[in-house]
Amino acid sequence: MSSVNTAIQLITREQAGNAVNAATRRAAAGTAGTCSPALAKGPWEYDLAEALAGAPAYGPGASNADRAPAATPRQGQLPEEYKLASDAELDVRIRAAKEKLGDRAVVLGHFYQRDEVIQYADFVGDSFQLANAALTRPDAEAIIFCGVHFMAETADILSTPDQAVILPNLAAGCSMADMADTDSVEECWEQLEEIFGTEKDDAGRVPVIPVTYMNSSAALKAFCGRNGGIVCTSSNAKLVLEWAFERGQRVLFFPDQHLGRNTAKAMGVPLEQMPMWNPRKELGGNDERALLDSRVILWHGFCSVHKRFNVGQIDKARAEFPGVNVIVHPECPMEVVDAADSAGSTDFIKKAIAAASEPTTFAIGTEINMVNRLAAEYPQHTIFCLDPVICPCSTMYRIHPGYLAWVLEELVEGRIVNRITVDDAVQDNAKIALERMLAARPL
Numbered sequence: 001m002s003s004v005n006t007a008i009q010l011i012t013r014e015q016a017g018n019a020v021n022a023a024t025r026r027a028a029a030g031t032a033g034t035c036s037p038a039l040a041k042g043p044w045e046y047d048l049a050e051a052l053a054g055a056p057a058y059g060p061g062a063s064n065a066d067r068a069p070a071a072t073p074r075q076g077q078l079p080e081e082y083k084l085a086s087d088a089e090l091d092v093r094i095r096a097a098k099e100k101l102g103d104r105a106v107v108l109g110h111f112y113q114r115d116e117v118i119q120y121a122d123f124v125g126d127s128f129q130l131a132n133a134a135l136t137r138p139d140a141e142a143i144i145f146c147g148v149h150f151m152a153e154t155a156d157i158l159s160t161p162d163q164a165v166i167l168p169n170l171a172a173g174c175s176m177a178d179m180a181d182t183d184s185v186e187e188c189w190e191q192l193e194e195i196f197g198t199e200k201d202d203a204g205r206v207p208v209i210p211v212t213y214m215n216s217s218a219a220l221k222a223f224c225g226r227n228g229g230i231v232c233t234s235s236n237a238k239l240v241l242e243w244a245f246e247r248g249q250r251v252l253f254f255p256d257q258h259l260g261r262n263t264a265k266a267m268g269v270p271l272e273q274m275p276m277w278n279p280r281k282e283l284g285g286n287d288e289r290a291l292l293d294s295r296v297i298l299w300h301g302f303c304s305v306h307k308r309f310n311v312g313q314i315d316k317a318r319a320e321f322p323g324v325n326v327i328v329h330p331e332c333p334m335e336v337v338d339a340a341d342s343a344g345s346t347d348f349i350k351k352a353i354a355a356a357s358e359p360t361t362f363a364i365g366t367e368i369n370m371v372n373r374l375a376a377e378y379p380q381h382t383i384f385c386l387d388p389v390i391c392p393c394s395t396m397y398r399i400h401p402g403y404l405a406w407v408l409e410e411l412v413e414g415r416i417v418n419r420i421t422v423d424d425a426v427q428d429n430a431k432i433a434l435e436r437m438l439a440a441r442p443l
């Protein structure tokens, strides 16, 4: 099976003048290189570099516009033995630790996780599927989440108090989730309440409903729970917006502007009624009139991985592969979604490929680990990533087998490291917003 790591190593060899396996290169979408040479290193090297620099960062590949908040969790140094261990040694140690732990531990792997880690996962899925998968293992004392911080928080909210949720590398955050911090959202909310007031209209709708994407901190999910709001995923964003429009005159959508805009636009909301709220600007960069006329107020957040996709890549794919089926994730910019044949969640993309009965060429606009895995799973199709540069989710990439071996062996010794705990008050309110999402039904 091809993987980002394999592709990176192959590219490195190619640069050294060695031959490269053509099939793997095609699976790597004809890549000319990676978004950062640092990807070929162990993540502990950039964990150390950022510790020395005194500021948290997101690792190679994150866009320059991303700024990790000072409060971003930091990973302490991984014990030397795990950094020095070969892939083969780590493989033996991880398998042995899993064997010893048996049903006491469950390993979850996100679709965007690298194959070197996914091979040890008991469940693979998107963040919400994985949190639910953990519910099927109530006897597991430890849930090892090979994803990013907000996913581990959601698993902690949905798991039992006796279960410990572990994130193998604490620096595996999500740059998009960090773009909406609680203070900025609370401040925005206060300003909106001053403008809109709190009175319901004649149809019984409140002035504004907060909607947070699953890719947000537990604190923001709790904010939505406290303020009549709701959580959405990329699969159910339309259903959730319908729920919100039934109860509110407008929506404050965070943190991903693209998912909010793409979903609302498909529902017929005009772009002029979707102002952007930039927390660094006065009134989010808007005047009162624009906010009063709004239907959806979009937070100024985005995913570093999905914002790399552009219309030029789609044009190129169509020119090179006439008849290509272009499917992109709704975290991509609007122009990309508009130019694609279809757009949908990771689950939608998987199902669309699984449903193709004839050999088809698919150009996919989502994270490369998932695309390469689909290419390996469906060899009858030609499947490649629209982005010709290998650029995995830089934060998810921080989960290396070395970290997984470390947390598992610590568990074998009876020690829990890197536990993610959401405090009770936040859990209670976040659960309200999650339960509203689960209860939301088509009108």
Ligand code: SF4
Residues within 6 Å of the ligand: 112, 148, 173, 174, 175, 176, 177, 215, 303, 304, 305, 306, 367, 393, 394, 395, 396
């Ligand atoms: S792919 Fe984007 S939204 Fe998903 S975890 Fe990575 S940075 Fe966050």
